[in-house]
Amino acid sequence: MMTRLMGALVALPLIAAAPALASSGKSAASEQKPASAPVTKNGVQLVDLTVTAKGFEPANVKVKAGKPVRLLITRKTEKTCATELVMTELGINQPLPLDTPVTVEFTPSESGTLRYSCAMDHISGQVTIQ
Secondary structure (H helix, E strand, O other): OOOOOEEEEEEEEOOOOOOOOOOOOOOOOOOOOOOEOOEEEOOEEEEEEEEEOOEEEOOEEEEOOOOOEEEEEEEOOOOOOOOEEEEHHHOEEEEOOEOOOEEEEEEOOOOEEEEEEOOOOOOEEEEEEO
């Protein structure tokens, strides 16, 4: 478990559409899928997450410690309990309106694993920090 994280936390709705990255699985903990790597732009690690009927896609993402991370999350289905993103370790509980991209930003300071889930904790994923 990760005990310390530094950096600003920001959650803002965006107007632009977010493309989905290819991956599937309801829970990164229950399925051992390879982690997706973010795209880095201007020193920020960009991760597109999509909520579908399958859950968070991708459900496992790898990022580097010490560099800002920007999650861009778009819920594409009404048939899900993942109507918000919860990252307990960061104190984040961000609503995910249908078809509206939302950003969550943070800067991990050390390696470890950060878990994210729906509010009911039925659908989840993880950010592996190296």
